[in-house]
Amino acid sequence: MVRTLSRNAGLPMPKLFIIPKEAPNAFATGRNPEHAVVAVTQGLLNIMDRDEVTGVLAHEMAHVKNRDILIGSIAATMAGAIMVLASMARWTAIFGGGGNNDDEGGGGAICGHDYSDGHITFARIFSGFDRCRFCGNTARIGPGAG
Numbered sequence: 001m002v003r004t005l006s007r008n009a010g011l012p013m014p015k016l017f018i019i020p021k022e023a024p025n026a027f028a029t030g031r032n033p034e035h036a037v038v039a040v041t042q043g044l045l046n047i048m049d050r051d052e053v054t055g056v057l058a059h060e061m062a063h064v065k066n067r068d069i070l071i072g073s074i075a076a077t078m079a080g081a082i083m084v085l086a087s088m089a090r091w092t093a094i095f096g097g098g099g100n101n102d103d104e105g106g107g108g109a110i111c112g113h114d115y116s117d118g119h120i121t122f123a124r125i126f127s128g129f130d131r132c133r134f135c136g137n138t139a140r141i142g143p144g145a146g
Helices: 002-009 042-047 050-065 068-095 122-127
Strands: 015-019 026-029 037-041 129-131 138-140
Touching: 002 050, 015 042, 026 050, 026 068, 037 042, 037 050, 042 050, 050 068
Parallel strands: 015 037
Antiparallel strands: 026 037, 129 138
16 A cells, blocks of 8 residues: 555655554654655544545645655754744843943943843843833843743
8 A cells, every 4th residue: 555655656665663642543654755654643544534534645645745744844953043032131130241341351241231230130121011120111021022
């Protein structure tokens, strides 16, 4: 069945696995058609007839042909990198990298004052609003700021 599907799609024969689980499921993985794996659970084979299984396998082979796994992996990696950079920027803005000229160096970018020595607590950061005790500015800080 899979051999016929792969031949009709112009793809190399993927590795095929049957997973001994009762939950009906199927998936394809692999970075390209030459390294593809298609897996189905025993539960899927138990509840579907031959034509239905062929349709499910054809769907999984389409994922292989379109390189969906590779594209998804690249997208997930880029999203993870963006999240790490955003987190680094947030913590740098709060506790360091403000670029002011205090003798202690560092400091947060909130109102341009140094909050790294305890002038503001985590509870106040994440409560949303804070009034700078030095200049009186009210700033929206924490999650959702901007």
